[in-house]
Amino acid sequence: MMKKKPWRLSNRLSMINSGKESNFVKVFHGIPSSSGIAIGHALPLKGVGINVKRAHANEKELQEQIALFQKAVEKTKKELKKIKNTVKHEIGLEESAIFDAHILLVNDPNLVDKAIKKAIEEHVSMEYAFTETLGGLVKVFENMSDEYLKERANDLLDVGKRIMKNYLGIQMAPDLAGDHTDLIIVAHNISPSDMVELGKKRIGGLVTEVGGTTSHAAIMARSLEVPAIVGVSNLLSDVCPDDLIIVDSNNNKVIVDPDEETVKEYQTMRREYVQYIKSLEKLRNEEAVTLDGKRIKLEINME
Template identity: 35%
Template sequence: MVNVKRLPRRGGNYQMSTDVKGIAASDGFGIAPAYLLVDPDLTYETTQVEDTAAEYARVEAAFQASIDELSKIKENAKGRLGDEELEVFDAHIAILSDPEMMGQIKTDIEENHTGAEAAVDKVMTGFADMLAAMVDNQYMQERAADVKDVAKRALAHLLGKQLPDIAGIDHPVVIVAKEITPSDTSQMDAQYVKGIVTDLGGRTSHAAIMSRTLRIPAVVGSESITTTAQNGQMMVVDGLNGDVIVDADDATVKEYEQKAADFEKQRAQWAKLVDAPSVSKDGKEFEIAANIGTPDDVADAVKQGADGVGLFRSEFLYMGSDHLPSEDEQFEAYKKAVVGMNGKPVVVRTLDIGGDKPLDYLPLPEELNPFLGYRAIRICLERPDIFKPQLRALIRASEFGPLGIMFPMIGTVAELRAAKAIYNECLTELQASHPGIGKNVQLGMMIEVPLAAINADNLAKEVDFFSIGTNDLIQYNFAADRGNDKVSYLYQPLNPAFLSLIKHVIDSAHRHGAKAAMCGEMAGDKYALPLLMGMGLDEYSMSATSILRTRSTMKDLDTAECAKLVDKAINECATDEEVKALVEKELG
């Protein structure tokens, strides 16, 4: 939603300010000029030129500007990117310095009187097409994308346009984009990126999850921010309420700077709970754990006082590699996480690829609906050559501390038993040379398939723990793609029927002596927390940045009162809004 209003400027003049409403995705306040992460229009008119020398000089200037730009980006990225990633910039600079390509561009301009833009586009597209045609040389095929990227940069300089470049940002900005990819967020430096606003996405999109990990205030699913904001306009991002103010005046900036300062004071109060137990007002103990993507994230989890790692998304080890990680490579990563947690438990989700997480080096069949297709445990059960190295690495890592292994996308008891059988094969193989190995391992599964939630009583007999993945469980129960902002209104963790299903899963786990955990975003939701405590959920796993806020809220809640709240929510409410209003009324 967009709302335009007049704001007073200093000196009595007025400016037009625009309020944009979206989905609050990451807590905090971001205040900085807008930086549009949108490619400019690089279309050009094909012309004939007379002064060919001047035209080629334009090409040389554009290429040199591109080289200078890439050199600066590389320098800024040092310390944030590894040597391998930094080599990409050297490869792009080498392309811009290629004498054969430059010679062809010069010849085209001199002999055909072609304009600089058309000559660069024609020659570089030809080079890219030639590389792409080398079907027997994967390395050279991949270089085609590099040539196209460099051509885009050179054309931008010829046309006087600026390409967005996250890695090169060296001043405070609010990123404005249609959507943000995981690769975009991996380049962001929180020192300069003060906020994120997108047209698309929901609270459980990867952009939202990554922004919380990076502690960058974010509002997603605004629908219109890329057409409303312009580069350089002062932006205010309210990640608590989902509000964005475009072209904010001095008074508004001052108001939100005070709000930001107040919020930081609140964070300072939460920080005092780093070493405190996760306990309710009436003394019931719980666990508040962290969701992580790499072993390096463990340091932040510890810093935020996590009681453990409730979800280690192991697929990021695969997505960050150009090959299937070996058993030893995985072992080192899992060991680092386990050792880093200093005796606190680490739960690793086995490989969950497919859907929105493909691997370039592991082609999967094209599917009409990949989210409901060949993915996660379904791939692993069919490919023990992929599954067993991971399981062996995990078992070996368990010698350094308590470790949980959980299987994603389990739908049936048969699937769970098949996964356990492969695990037991690996365990038997390792115990032949390492007697007693595996004693620190617990086996669990994610509850994210609706049938698994319904059949929780039978599945609980087979595992040590459940971890409820509400991000997918909600989208599958409501038949609503969580990445589609048009149906984001159906992301309803507080829907009474859904709450009833969650309670059934927790009760089923407890009936059979299994632990009930939750690793979806619902675990860190301030409205859901008292309801989950009232249901007896044992572990709450969330973005590390949400841990201390949740612990602070938890210590003020009485579980007996929370249990009464659950009963009212499920039996007296009909909609998620009614549940939210009930929580606000009963708990203030």
């Protein structure tokens, strides 16, 4: 008989009743994308938007801007290749393939070449031409009915922002120093490359307002074993920096400003969950055999 999992709320005698929430405790739900329980303080990331006004550029200005833009594109390729190699050696080959897709997007003539052509033909700044071209392509993906292809809009936006970051000389990812296992990242969305950087900082958990289980950021969170819940609508408006947050991906709960009793309950649940995972690790190399001696072969189709 299989043991009950004590870290499941439904299997505990002392359950956290969301019906007894105070005015200060907020519970949100989304899409669990990486299992686990994290308790920590919020770091809201507002993100860097790309909003460029139409601006005229003469021939001389355009030549200079196009040269700078092409350098930014080349720098972006080098950065993505470096990230890919890091992920390949530190996380895994399958996860590194995410960045092959990003490199292909940088090389896509529908993005870079089309933007340069637009700038020349319309006599507009390279910055404006690129953001307009990028926005048009992102909308094409966002309007697709297939959820997997829809998610690729985020990859395209990530690549576009990286190119613009290099073109304008601005920083994309937060600069975090040291160990941040008590830090919960709260963002509208997060790129897989940012997820890699944040994973190196040993963040405690991740919550985003958009995304699904097939998003590349969700895949990276699972690979890095960072508890994550995505698709939590309008969360940023209810979270302030340093708010105490519990991310319970096992039960699809994001709890903001929990009371002391709830925190203690979740600290116990987290310890039990870690012990449960460790007990499973001992079975990793055991044969899958039923009590009557039949061997079971498992195959997984992972997207």
